[in-house]
Amino acid sequence: MAQLLSMLVEGASLGAVYALVALGIVVIYKSSSVVNFAQPSLLMFGTYVVASATSLHGLSFWVALPLGVAAAAILAVLIDRLLVSRFRKTNAVVAASIMTIGLDVVLLTETDRRIGSQILTTDDPWGNDVVRFLGIGVAEARIAALVVGALLLVLFQLWLHRSDFGVAMRATAEDPETASLMGIRLGRVSATAWAVAGALAVCAGLFIVAYPSPGLDTSVEAVALRALPAAIIGGLDSTTGAIAGGLMVGLSEVLVRGYGEHLAFLGQGFEEAAPYVLMLVVLLVRPAGLFGIREAVRV
Amino acid sequence: MFDKISGRIRWRAPVAVVAGVVLLAIPLYADRFWLNLGSFAFAAAIGAVGLMILVGRVGQLSLAHSFFLAVGAYGYIWLSSPGTEDSWGLGLPSLLAAVIAVTMAGLAGLAFSPLAGRLKGIYLGVASLALVFIGQHVLFAAEPLTGGYNGRNVPELTIGSFQVLGVEPELSLFGVPLRQAERGWYVTLLVLVLTTVFAVLVLRSRVGRAFAAIRDGEVHAAALGVPVARYRSVAFTLSSVYAGLAGVLLALLFQRVVPEYWDLFLSLEYLAMVVIGGQASVAGAIAGAAFVSSLPLLLQRYSDAVPGMGGAVSDFGPAYVAQILYGGLIVVILFYEPKGLAALATRARKALTPRRAVPAERTPAS
Numbered sequence: 001m002a003q004l005l006s007m008l009v010e011g012a013s014l015g016a017v018y019a020l021v022a023l024g025i026v027v028i029y030k031s032s033s034v035v036n037f038a039q040p041s042l043l044m045f046g047t048y049v050v051a052s053a054t055s056l057h058g059l060s061f062w063v064a065l066p067l068g069v070a071a072a073a074i075l076a077v078l079i080d081r082l083l084v085s086r087f088r089k090t091n092a093v094v095a096a097s098i099m100t101i102g103l104d105v106v107l108l109t110e111t112d113r114r115i116g117s118q119i120l121t122t123d124d125p126w127g128n129d130v131v132r133f134l135g136i137g138v139a140e141a142r143i144a145a146l147v148v149g150a151l152l153l154v155l156f157q158l159w160l161h162r163s164d165f166g167v168a169m170r171a172t173a174e175d176p177e178t179a180s181l182m183g184i185r186l187g188r189v190s191a192t193a194w195a196v197a198g199a200l201a202v203c204a205g206l207f208i209v210a211y212p213s214p215g216l217d218t219s220v221e222a223v224a225l226r227a228l229p230a231a232i233i234g235g236l237d238s239t240t241g242a243i244a245g246g247l248m249v250g251l252s253e254v255l256v257r258g259y260g261e262h263l264a265f266l267g268q269g270f271e272e273a274a275p276y277v278l279m280l281v282v283l284l285v286r287p288a289g290l291f292g293i294r295e296a297v298r299v
Numbered sequence: 300m301f302d303k304i305s306g307r308i309r310w311r312a313p314v315a316v317v318a319g320v321v322l323l324a325i326p327l328y329a330d331r332f333w334l335n336l337g338s339f340a341f342a343a344a345i346g347a348v349g350l351m352i353l354v355g356r357v358g359q360l361s362l363a364h365s366f367f368l369a370v371g372a373y374g375y376i377w378l379s380s381p382g383t384e385d386s387w388g389l390g391l392p393s394l395l396a397a398v399i400a401v402t403m404a405g406l407a408g409l410a411f412s413p414l415a416g417r418l419k420g421i422y423l424g425v426a427s428l429a430l431v432f433i434g435q436h437v438l439f440a441a442e443p444l445t446g447g448y449n450g451r452n453v454p455e456l457t458i459g460s461f462q463v464l465g466v467e468p469e470l471s472l473f474g475v476p477l478r479q480a481e482r483g484w485y486v487t488l489l490v491l492v493l494t495t496v497f498a499v500l501v502l503r504s505r506v507g508r509a510f511a512a513i514r515d516g517e518v519h520a521a522a523l524g525v526p527v528a529r530y531r532s533v534a535f536t537l538s539s540v541y542a543g544l545a546g547v548l549l550a551l552l553f554q555r556v557v558p559e560y561w562d563l564f565l566s567l568e569y570l571a572m573v574v575i576g577g578q579a580s581v582a583g584a585i586a587g588a589a590f591v592s593s594l595p596l597l598l599q600r601y602s603d604a605v606p607g608m609g610g611a612v613s614d615f616g617p618a619y620v621a622q623i624l625y626g627g628l629i630v631v632i633l634f635y636e637p638k639g640l641a642a643l644a645t646r647a648r649k650a651l652t653p654r655r656a657v658p659a660e661r662t663p664a665s
Contacts, residue, residue: 035421083634094358095633097421098574102629105567109622113614225428232425267440276429280414283426287417 006136007258008251013142013207015250016149020204021227022234022242023156024197029236030173031193033093034084038100039201040224041107046072046202047209048111051120051216061123065206069199076198077191079103084194085187112218121215128211141210152203153243156196160239165192173237222272226253229279235292244290249275322488326481327473332600334480335552336593341487342548344588347572348498348581349541354570355579356502357534358514359415360424364569366434367404367539369561371546372453374400376556377444379454386451387443393456397547404543405536412532419517419531431563438558450557453550464551487548491585494541498581501537510534564622568592571625574632577641586640595621 021039028036050068053059059067083103087096126141160166171179172189180186201224208223209216230249234241256263257271288294326334346368353359378396380388391399408415414426438445445451456463463486470477477485501507509530512520521527550556572591576583598617632639 035425083630086634092637094360094420095637097424098360098570099630099633101567101570102574102626102633105626106623106630109619109626113619116614228425228428232422236422267436269439270436273433273436276432279426280429283414283418287414287422 002135003258005134006138007254009136009138009146010142011251011254012247013138013146013149013250014254015247016146016153017204017207017246018227018230018249019153019243019246020149020200021224022230022246023153023239024200025227025231026234026236026239026242027169027193028190028197029231030239031169031190032080032084032088032096034087034100035097035236036100036194036197037097037228038079038104038107039197039227040221041104041111042072042076042198043201043205043208043224044111044221045075045107046198047122047205047216047220048115048120050202050206051122051209052114054123055120061125064122068206069202072198072202073195074198076194080191080194081187085190088186088190108221112221115216115218117217119215119217120209122206122209124206124210126210139211141207141212145207145210148203149207152200156200157239165189169193226275229275232289233279233282235289237293238289238291241289241291248278252278323485326477326484327475331480332596334484336596338480338483338487338552339549339596340589340592341484341491342545342552343569343572343592344491344585345494345548346542346545346569347576347584347588348495349538349545350569351573351576351578351581351584352498352502352510352541353534353538354573355577355584356507356510356514357531358420359531359534360421361427361535361538362424362563362566362570363411363427363430363434364538364542365561365563365565366427366430367408367542368546368549368565369434369438369558370404370407370539371400371543372550372556372561373438373445374403374543375547375550376451376453380451385443386446393454394458396454397456400547401540401543404546405540407543408536408539409532411535411539415535416528416532428563431566435558435562438561445556445558448557448559450555452555453553456551483552487552490544490548494544495581495585498541502581506530506533568625571629574629575639577639578637580638580641582644583639583641590640591625594624 021043024042025036025039028034028039046068048068049071050061050064053064053067054061079100083099084096087093087099124141126139126144129140130137131140131143160169168179168184169189169192171182171184172186176186179189204227205216205220205224208220226249227246230245231242232245233248234243234245252274253271256274260268260271263270282290286292286294325337329337346364350361350364353361375393375396377387378389378391378399379393380386381390382388389396411427411430415423418426439447455465457465461468464479464482466478470482472481475481502510509520509525512523512525513527513530517527568591572587573584574587575590576585576587595617598620602617636642638645
């Protein structure tokens, strides 16, 4: 029982982290109909900025954090303004999405080269302590991820549903042309969406590399990529779905790893494939994802 | 109109003949390195043509190409190897094994059709990611099948006692002995030509027109009576058959394969081939495949000559340069010239064709 409880806490914490990255993908999709495959590379880039600032240049975490978040957000906005916006004019959203795949390869190759075989730590404030409650021990960093993640998700939902920008964004997702006629500046909406996505990715990245993981190395990008199945499971056009999808991916990964000995017939390390299996199952039942709205067209 | 068509034919026939003679004569002059380079490029081109049909002609993105390549490769190994205590094998005749392996890849593609038919474009791209990761997991976990991290030897392809890609019986052409490298070149070239002709015929047929209709407007296609979901899964299955065939050939050329090779990056390489080739062009896909598959080998061979790239110690090794180039080319080509190499060929042809007077009725009115 204690084992299950600790796995649930860990799964939820990892899920909150995935949800942050998935949310970025969803926000970009809603504002510009482009699936951003470069999200893992934004995460790697921003996290690398933070980790190299703290472990190579000796800055404190609280100075490095805004630097990394700003760097990823600026890079994301540049990608949107310089590259993606051009595709939007011709409505070539598939081409734009494929382009982000190429971008992902370039950015990841470069961050991989810079990281090399090092394992960079971010010197984060939650350190290596383990909190004990209800008979289980959970790393402080995991609790922090859960709390900060939940907080960011709530703030984001409030922002999307209460602020003027949120209204503009949802209107854009609904019908870009009408939104534009109503005076909503589509370029500004999508640039903001990309900036937010970049910032969220870095916040998630910092928790992925926190204790008990050893730090930032090149394997983190495979973890970050699992945000894509999370976004698809929830439905690409649903922010609630991104949160649900993130949690499902996080929980499935942790539970499969935890009950590994009972799942030995599936082979070792099945937890890395589990989120993808889950995605296929969900798509078979609901092709638009759990919370996605299915496009209905009458012929 | 008549002029234009006959002009194209006048161009094409001699170009094809010259290209054919050159391609057939190269093994008589080139050394092993260049022949291997060519064989790998031809094998990759088969896979690229398959992916091109799906991405460029139907408008469906797939990142699962490496999975179907792996199904072909490991299907062949499993069927043709004699089984031992710690490795699976059926010991079938190798040609039969190759045919069944390609069929298996097709069946795997068909099995995915509940999703391949229903999901469109980018959605399918993300869903197909699942196959790559599940495939990688299976390849590393199923050691009796794949040999785990160490990989497994690929049995030779023999017809009777004829080693198709080996040295027995000895053959020679104009006094040049045909060994592995020369035979590899001719065999992969032959398969590439056959599969390309088949692809062109399919694309020009009713099926090909249905593909284009779906790409250009799903709703319109459906209104015209095209069963969209069925044609989408047909295209997916067809592309997985091509991938399976390419996988069998690649395995035969490698002679030993490791699970690591068939990962997501391989899928991205095939996507790069298609994008560089111009997405919807058969010839473009082949040219893209030649470029992408030769680039790392060429960089490897000539890296010492490029300052800053030489040796294994450098950060900017051949692998780094190759990856930056694929990724960068995907971005640059989609941004500036989505028709890729195919557009270059069109421009070259236009520049080389003598200009004819524009008929008066076709000039703009103002």
